[in-house]
Each structure stands twice: as C-alpha cells, then as structure tokens.
Amino acid sequence: MSDQKQRVPFRKAVLGLNGGPTDELVIHLGCQLAKVGNAELVAIHVIEVDWRHELSEELTTANDTASALLDMAEIIAESYKVRLTGDLLQAREVAAAIVDEAIEVGADAIIIGLPYRQRFGGDFAIGDSIPYIFQNAPCEVIVVREAVASSADRQTGSGQLVASGGGTR
Amino acid sequence: MSDPQKPWLHGRKPGDRRVRVERPHSAFFRYTGPGTLVARESASAPHTTSGRLVERIRHVLFGRRLSIHEEANERLSKKKALAIFSSDPISSSAYATEEILRVLVLAGAAVLLVSLPIAIAVAVLLAVVSLSYRQIVRAYPSGGGDYAVARRNLPRMASLVVAAALLLDYVMTVAVSTASASEQVISAVPGLADFQVAIAVVAIVLITLGNMRGLSESGNIFAIPTYLFVGSALLMIAVGVFRIVVNGESAPPPSPLPGAPALPEMLGVLLLIRAFASGSVALTGIEAVANGVPAFKPPEPKNAAATLAAVAVILAVLFVGITFVAYSFGVVPIDDPIRKTVISQVAAVIYGDGSVGFYLFQTFTALILFLAANTSYNAFPRLAAILARDGYMPRQFSFRGDRLAFSSGIVVLSIVALILLIAFGGDTHALIPLYSVGVFVAFTIGQSGMIFHWLREKPDGWRRGLAINLLGCSMTGIVAVVVLIAKAPTSLLVAIVIPILVVVMLFIHRQYKASAEHLAVRPDAVFAAPRRDERVIVPIPGINRAVIQAVNVGRSIAPDVRAVLISDEPEEAAEIRERWERQLPDVPLVLVESPYRALVGPMLAYLHVLDETWPHDKEYPVTFVVIPEYVARNWWERILYNQSANRLRRALIGRPHTVVVGVPYRRDEDPDAERVPEARHKPPAS
Numbered sequence: 001m002s003d004q005k006q007r008v009p010f011r012k013a014v015l016g017l018n019g020g021p022t023d024e025l026v027i028h029l030g031c032q033l034a035k036v037g038n039a040e041l042v043a044i045h046v047i048e049v050d051w052r053h054e055l056s057e058e059l060t061t062a063n064d065t066a067s068a069l070l071d072m073a074e075i076i077a078e079s080y081k082v083r084l085t086g087d088l089l090q091a092r093e094v095a096a097a098i099v100d101e102a103i104e105v106g107a108d109a110i111i112i113g114l115p116y117r118q119r120f121g122g123d124f125a126i127g128d129s130i131p132y133i134f135q136n137a138p139c140e141v142i143v144v145r146e147a148v149a150s151s152a153d154r155q156t157g158s159g160q161l162v163a164s165g166g167g168t169r
Numbered sequence: 170m171s172d173p174q175k176p177w178l179h180g181r182k183p184g185d186r187r188v189r190v191e192r193p194h195s196a197f198f199r200y201t202g203p204g205t206l207v208a209r210e211s212a213s214a215p216h217t218t219s220g221r222l223v224e225r226i227r228h229v230l231f232g233r234r235l236s237i238h239e240e241a242n243e244r245l246s247k248k249k250a251l252a253i254f255s256s257d258p259i260s261s262s263a264y265a266t267e268e269i270l271r272v273l274v275l276a277g278a279a280v281l282l283v284s285l286p287i288a289i290a291v292a293v294l295l296a297v298v299s300l301s302y303r304q305i306v307r308a309y310p311s312g313g314g315d316y317a318v319a320r321r322n323l324p325r326m327a328s329l330v331v332a333a334a335l336l337l338d339y340v341m342t343v344a345v346s347t348a349s350a351s352e353q354v355i356s357a358v359p360g361l362a363d364f365q366v367a368i369a370v371v372a373i374v375l376i377t378l379g380n381m382r383g384l385s386e387s388g389n390i391f392a393i394p395t396y397l398f399v400g401s402a403l404l405m406i407a408v409g410v411f412r413i414v415v416n417g418e419s420a421p422p423p424s425p426l427p428g429a430p431a432l433p434e435m436l437g438v439l440l441l442i443r444a445f446a447s448g449s450v451a452l453t454g455i456e457a458v459a460n461g462v463p464a465f466k467p468p469e470p471k472n473a474a475a476t477l478a479a480v481a482v483i484l485a486v487l488f489v490g491i492t493f494v495a496y497s498f499g500v501v502p503i504d505d506p507i508r509k510t511v512i513s514q515v516a517a518v519i520y521g522d523g524s525v526g527f528y529l530f531q532t533f534t535a536l537i538l539f540l541a542a543n544t545s546y547n548a549f550p551r552l553a554a555i556l557a558r559d560g561y562m563p564r565q566f567s568f569r570g571d572r573l574a575f576s577s578g579i580v581v582l583s584i585v586a587l588i589l590l591i592a593f594g595g596d597t598h599a600l601i602p603l604y605s606v607g608v609f610v611a612f613t614i615g616q617s618g619m620i621f622h623w624l625r626e627k628p629d630g631w632r633r634g635l636a637i638n639l640l641g642c643s644m645t646g647i648v649a650v651v652v653l654i655a656k657a658p659t660s661l662l663v664a665i666v667i668p669i670l671v672v673v674m675l676f677i678h679r680q681y682k683a684s685a686e687h688l689a690v691r692p693d694a695v696f697a698a699p700r701r702d703e704r705v706i707v708p709i710p711g712i713n714r715a716v717i718q719a720v721n722v723g724r725s726i727a728p729d730v731r732a733v734l735i736s737d738e739p740e741e742a743a744e745i746r747e748r749w750e751r752q753l754p755d756v757p758l759v760l761v762e763s764p765y766r767a768l769v770g771p772m773l774a775y776l777h778v779l780d781e782t783w784p785h786d787k788e789y790p791v792t793f794v795v796i797p798e799y800v801a802r803n804w805w806e807r808i809l810y811n812q813s814a815n816r817l818r819r820a821l822i823g824r825p826h827t828v829v830v831g832v833p834y835r836r837d838e839d840p841d842a843e844r845v846p847e848a849r850h851k852p853p854a855s
Contacts, residue, residue, distance in 0.1 A: 046187070047190070055177065055186060055187075055188050056177070056188045063190060064200060064204065067192055067194065067195070067200040068199075068201055068205075070192070070195075071195070071199035071200050071201070072201075074195075074199070075199065086192065086195065087189070088189070088192055089187045089188065089189055089190065090188040090190055091185075091186065091187035091188070092184070092185075092186070093185060096180055096182065096185040096187075097180070097185070097187040099180075099181075100178070100180035100181060100185060100187065101187070103181070104178070136181075
C-alpha cells in the first residue's frame with residue numbers, strides 16, 4: 001500500500017508534440033505528473049521530411065514553428081518549476097523517431113495527445129502514429145484525448161492549428 | 170540544402186533514421202511564432218569580465234532582472250488597501266499636532282487650549298476633502314487622481330500645475346516623513362541626537378535600494394507597521410482620555426514655556442490662521458487612495474470610497490485625540506537640550522517614559538513614517554512615467570529598470586529629497602511649509618476639475634457631487650492661499666518652484682513635439698530605394714591591418730573610395746604614400762599635410778571642400794566616413810587606442826548627409842596574422 005502511495009508516475013518522460021491542439025494538454029499533464037516525482041521531461045517535436053528532400057535538409061519555416069512549440073513547452077514547464085528540455089528532430093517516420101528518441105534518452109514514459117476527430121463525420125480516427133507507438137515503445141505510453149467539446153469548438157473556428165507533422169497523424 | 174554537419178541517428182529498425190536539429194537560438198531567445206523572438210535573460214548577460222563583475226554587484230544590490238511577465242497584478246482587499254494607502258495620511262498625525270502647538274506657544278500657555286478647536290477645524294476640512302475625493306474615486310475609477318482629473322477637464326496649464334505640485338508633494342513626503350521618523354528615533358534614544366540627519370539619509374538610501382529592487386507595496390510586510398501604529402496610538406488615546414475624563418488627571422504646560430518668546434504675541438486672527446495652516450499638514454497624503462483605485466478588488470470605486478472614508482475617520486480620531494491628550498497633559502514641543510516630539514511625550518505620559526510600551530510605540534511611529542516615505546516611491550515614478558509618456562518629462566522616466574521599477578524617477582526623487590533634507594538640517598518643522606502648499610494647490614485644481622466634470626457630464630446625482638466639490642474646492646483654495654501667506658517666506662519657494670517646473674515641462678513637450686513632427690512619415694507613403702550617389706572616405710593613420718579592413722568595408726559600400734591621411738610629418742607621409750600606391754593601387758590616397766598638427770579640423774575642412782566641388786545641380790552624395798578602430802582587449806588598452814577616432818566621430822555627429830561607420834579590428838579574430846616587424850612602429854589608430 002505504501003509502495004503504491006510512493007510510486008511516482010515516471011522519472012523521465014518524453015512528450016510527443018505535433019503542433020496540434022492537444023499539445024498544451026500534453027505539456028500540462030506531463031508537468032503535473034513530473035512535479036509529483038520531481039521527474040524530468042523531454043519535449044520532442046518531429047518534423048516529418050518527405051522523400052523529395054534530404055533528411056538533413058534545413059527546413060527553415062518548419063523549424064521556426066517547431067522552435068516556437070518547444071519554447072512554449074519550456075515556458076509552461078518553468079511555470080510548474082519542472083525540468084524540461086526541447087528536442088527538435090527531422091525524420092521520415094514521426095512515430096518511429098519518437099520511440100527511438102525515448103529509448104535513447106532512457107524515458108520510462110511517452111505522453112502523446114490525441115485530438116478527437118472523426119473522418120467525414122463517421123468513424124473516430126486515431127491515425128497511424130499512436131498504434132505504432134503502442135506496439136513499439138518499450139516504456140509506458142500515456143495518451144491524452146482532448147474533450148469532445150474542444151474538438152467541436154475547434155471545428156467552429158475557435159481553435160488554431162499551428163503546424164503539420166507529429167505524433168497523431 | 171542538405172547539411173553535412175548534421176549526423177544521422179539510427180533507430181531500432183533499418184531505415185528509421187532521424188536528424189537532431191540544433192536550436193542555437195534557445196540559449197538567448199524564445200520563438201513565440203514565425204519571425205518573432207523574445208529575448209531571454211541570458212541575452213542581456215554581459216560578456217566581459219568587468220561587465221560580469223558589475224552585473225554581480227548589481228545583482229547583490231538590486232536582485233536579479235525581472236521579466237515584464239513577472240509583474241505582480243495583485244488586487245488589494247479593503248483591509249490590505251487601508252494599511253497600504255493610509256500610511257501616508259495617517260503618519261501625518263505624528264507631527265500635525267506638534268505643528269499647531271509650535272505656533273500657539275508663541276502666544277503663551279493660556280492659548281494652548283485653542284489647539285483643540287483648531288484640530289477639530291482641520292478635521293472638518295479633512296471630512297470635506299475626503300468627501301470630495303470620494304467623488305473623484307467614483308468618477309475616475311481608472312485612477313490617476315488630481316492629474317487625471319485636471320488633464321481630462323481643465324486646460325493643459327492647470328494639469329501641469331497639478332503635476333508639478335504633486336511631484337513636489339511626493340518629494341516633500343519623503344523628506345518630511347524621514348525627518349520626522351528620525352526625530353521620533355531621537356526622542357526615544359536621545360544619545361543619537363548627533364546622527365539625526367544621518368539616520369534620515371540612511372533611511373532614504375535604504376528605501377531607494379529597496380525600491381530599485383522592485384519593492385512592492387502590496388506585501389503584507391507593509392500592512393503590519395500601519396496596523397501596529399494605529400492600534401497602539403488608539404490605545405494611547407483611549408487610555409489618555411480615560412485618565413483625563415474618569416480619573417480627572419491633567420497637567421499644566423511647563424513653565425517657562427519652551428520655545429515661547431520673552432514677550433508673548435497676542436492671540437490674534439493671524440496667529441490662529443497660522444496655527445490652522447500648520448495643522449492642515451494632517452491632510453497630506455489623503456489623495457493616495459484616489460491615485461490607486463485600480464489596485465482595489467472589484468467593485469473598485471466602491472471599495473476605494475469605503476477605504477477612503479475609513480482612512481479619514483482614523484486620521485481624524487488620531488489627530489484630534491492626540492491633540493486633546495497633549496493639551497490635557499500640558500505637552501508642548503521641546504527642542505532644548507534634546508528634541509522631544511509631542512507624540513513621543515504623549516507616549517511617555519501614557520505608556521511611561523522609558524517603558525517597553527513607550528519604546529514599542531516610538532518604533533511603530535518611526536516605522537509608519539518610513540513607510541509613508543516609501544509610498545512616494547510608488548507615486549512619484551509613476552506620475553513621472555505618465556508625464557514622460559505625455560511628453561512633458563524626459564522619456565527615460567518611462568523606462569523600467571531590471572526590476573520593473575521606474576529607476577530614473579526613483580533616483581531623482583531620492584536625490585531631491587536628500588538635498589532638501591540636508592539643506593533643512595532634517596528639521597520637520599522647517600520643511601513643512603514647503604509641504605502643505607503643493608498639496609493644497611493639487612487638491613484645489615483637482616476639485617475644480619471635478620466641477621467641470623459634473624457640469625459637462627451631468628450624470629445622476631450630479632448636483633450633489635457638484636455641491637461637494639464646490640465646497641471642497643473653495644475650502645482647499647482658501648487654505649492654499651492661507652498656507653502660502655502664513656508660512657511665508659519659506660512657502661513662497663513653492664510658488665517659485667511650481668512655475669519653473671511647469672515651464673520646464675512645457676519646454677520639453679515643445680521639443681518632443683517638434684522632433685516628432687519632423688520625424689513623422691505619412692502613413693500612406695511608399696518608400697522606394699533611394700537613388701543617391703555615395704562615396705566613402707577612410708581616414709587613415711598609416712597602413713595596418715585595421716586600415717586594410719576598413720578600406721575593404723568601404724569597398725563593399727560604394728565604388729568611390731578614397732583614403733585620407735592627415736599628417737604633420739611630410740617625410741613619413743611620403744613613405745606611406747609610396748607604400749599605399751604599391752599595396753592598394755585601386756584606392757586613391759589623399760594626403761593632407763597639417764602644419765598646425767590638427768587632425769579633426771583639416772578632416773572636416775576636406776569633407777567641406779568635397780561637398781563644395783560637387784555639381785550644384787545634383788543632390789549631395791551620402792558620405793560614409795569609415796573609421797578604422799582597434800578593439801581594446803582590456804580596460805587600460807582603451808586609454809591607449811582610438812582617441813583620435815573618437816574625437817573624429819564626435820566631430821562628425823550631426824554633419825549633414827554624412828554617415829560615420831566604425832570598423833573594429835579585433836586581434837582575437839585574426840590570431841594567425843603574420844607579425845611584421847617594423848623599424849618605426851606607429852600605433853594602430855591612436
């Protein structure tokens with residue numbers, strides 16, 4: 001019982017940020033959980049590079065947007081007084097890059113966001129990245145799904161999509 | 170473009186590769202969007218050893234730099250606001266009674282009885298002024314006090330007079346409060362009498378440092394001394410009244426009366442007026458609540474009005490109560506052999522001279538007076554910043570320092586207060602005539618602004634508001650004139666200082682307005698690239714790496730580049746010319762011999778001649794004067810190099826169609842530079 005009480009959610013977690021509407025949710029949740037166990041966070045944004053470009057090609061516009069995203073994560077983490085480092089990657093496969101980076105930094109959890117959206121008003125769409133991370137990440141995976149109401153608000157124009165590429169395609 | 174510097178990181182599966190993107194900006198900036206950066210604290214960090222040392226000292230003295238996002242926006246509850254805003258007005262009860270008695274002792278012991286009716290008359294004036302300020306609080310919830318009212322409703326000159334009077338008022342609050350606090354300390358510990366001015370000076374320096382660190386008025390620490398003073402003073406009055414009324418205790422004033430002339434004056438109207446004018450200092454600071462309405466919790470005007478009423482009631486009770494107890498126990502100000510304030514003597518009578526209660530009360534009194542001084546450190550810089558934004562004071566008053574404090578305003582306030590304090594020998598009584606006039610001028614103009622407000626806006630109940638402000642305006646106007654006359658000649662200084670301040674503010678405004686009009690561009694104008702000839706002049710001391718670098722920079726600016734050597738040694742100049750034509754054949758060298766050994770004059774004259782020879786039908790070209798500079802690595806190297814370059818740059822500032830370009834040569838950037846031994850060394854650019 002006491003073990004359960006003292007168990008911290010993680011010691012180091014990777015936050016997968018995709019520039020979408022769930023990023024703030026992911027960062028706040030990550031910070032709240034990290035605060036419990038004085039854990040460390042690594043915010044990762046992966047710029048997906050298609051095959052027309054070299055993997056190491058400098059994508060200035062995407063970098064600016066991604067940097068703004070990681071900087072926002074740092075600002076939020078500072079408000080929680082939680083250690084967070086930003087990591088900007090370029091890769092062909094976003095989900096694979098997140099899993100590989102989580103392994104490299106020794107993370108024991110990956111936190112990713114899932115915007116609630118329906119394909120053509122029909123089935124709920126989960127994308128490709130989350131299933132990949134579920135299947136391949138050796139650590140715990142925490143998925144934060146935004147509230148349906150937030151999704152509805154966004155569709156009526158009150159939300160703002162920042163950039164493309166990321167964990168929940 | 171692929172970047173070969175970026176190493177590929179391999180994943181667990183073949184083909185899962187990724188590249189880490191460096192974010193060199195992240196140490197100094199944060200992106201808030203595409204093309205928008207926000208500087209981090211590290212971006213302002215000094216890079217040199219001396220700079221780091223200075224930064225370290227600043228850090229110890231003033232604390233770390235604060236971001237604008239760290240500004241506290243705490244709203245004050247009525248209880249907290251009462252403590253914070255009342256320290257200035259309530260603290261005046263510590264010396265207001267004494268000011269009345271200092272006048273009345275001139276007419277002998279028999280007339281000291283009049284002190285009580287005078288105190289009551291001042292309390293009535295306080296009631297009227299408070300009622301008037303309640304109108305301002307309700308009509309102008311955005312704060313700003315008298316200056317805001319005057320600016321909105323009265324001609325510009327009136328608002329500037331209010332601003333000048335308020336600035337003076339804030340300076341006087343610092344000087345008077347610290348002087349009085351110092352007197353309270355001396356009254357309790359007479360052994361410190363020789364350090365009276367020093368105590369006040371140290372207090373001002375400490376308060377200044379505290380405010381430069383961004384000392385907030387909203388902290389609980391400010392509420393505690395106010396409540397301690399109010400509580401202990403009310404207790405003192407209650408015990409005093411009990412002993413007087415129930416026990417029938419009383420004491421005659423000492424005989425002979427200290428401070429009384431050999432032939433006492435007759436109790437005439439003039440003496441009464443002077444005593445009333447002296448006692449009216451009790452009203453100083455009552456405007457503080459009206460200035461800070463936005464700091465209250467909602468509903469701001471209602472809470473501010475209630476707080477103002479409470480401050481006025483507490484002040485009136487303390488003032489009349491202390492006056493009553495002082496009179497009943499025959500307390501009068503004593504200056505010889507050691508200064509003893511009236512309030513300290515009252516405390517000695519009630520709590521017992523030398524008792525713990527006495528020392529505690531004196532401590533609380535000194536603390537609230539220091540606190541009252543501190544309120545000006547909030548008000549003066551803010552008003553100065555508003556005036557600077559309106560263009561009536563230098564712009565640096567609106568800039569905030571590392572700790573979000575308006576540093577320029579704080580420093581100026583301290584310096585002026587210190588000068589006054591030292592000039593008047595830390596004597597509260599001598600300073601007070603300067604204090605009251607400015608305050609009542611501001612009161613009067615503020616109330617008259619409200620009269621125009623009611624007549625123009627005519628909201629519900631405007632007639633009642635108009636009547637209150639008319640009464641307030643008339644009474645404060647009369648008191649302003651009375652104080653000015655009764656406290657002459659010292660008070661007349663204010664009548665000189667306020668107009669001077671107004672003239673200075675008008676002058677500054679005219680300058681800013683003229684420059685703004687000159688610099689303004691039409692919003693609909695589209696600016697194409699200029700088509701204007703350009704030429705480059707490189708003043709050289711000889712041939713060295715710094716000169717070559719400057720010439721190369723000049724070549725990148727325009728094709729018309731020429732070097733100018735001003736020399737007083739023809740032989741050496743000829744040698745340089747020979748070398749120049751050999752080593753830099755495409756850049757013409759103009760040799761200007763200067764038999765009078767001047768450098769700057771011939772250079773300016775040469776530029777003038779160049780302009781004169783320019784075709785008159787063509788627009789003058791832009792002349793780039795590219796000055797080679799040798800970057801000093803140490804502070805002492807700065808004395809050795811670039812003195813001529815600095816003189817030349819200063820002389821060229823403001824020259825029409827001339828741009829001065831400094832090209833620094835850094836030894837560290839060229840560590841592998843070949844060392845060339847020369848028979849005759851000439852400094853790089855001395």
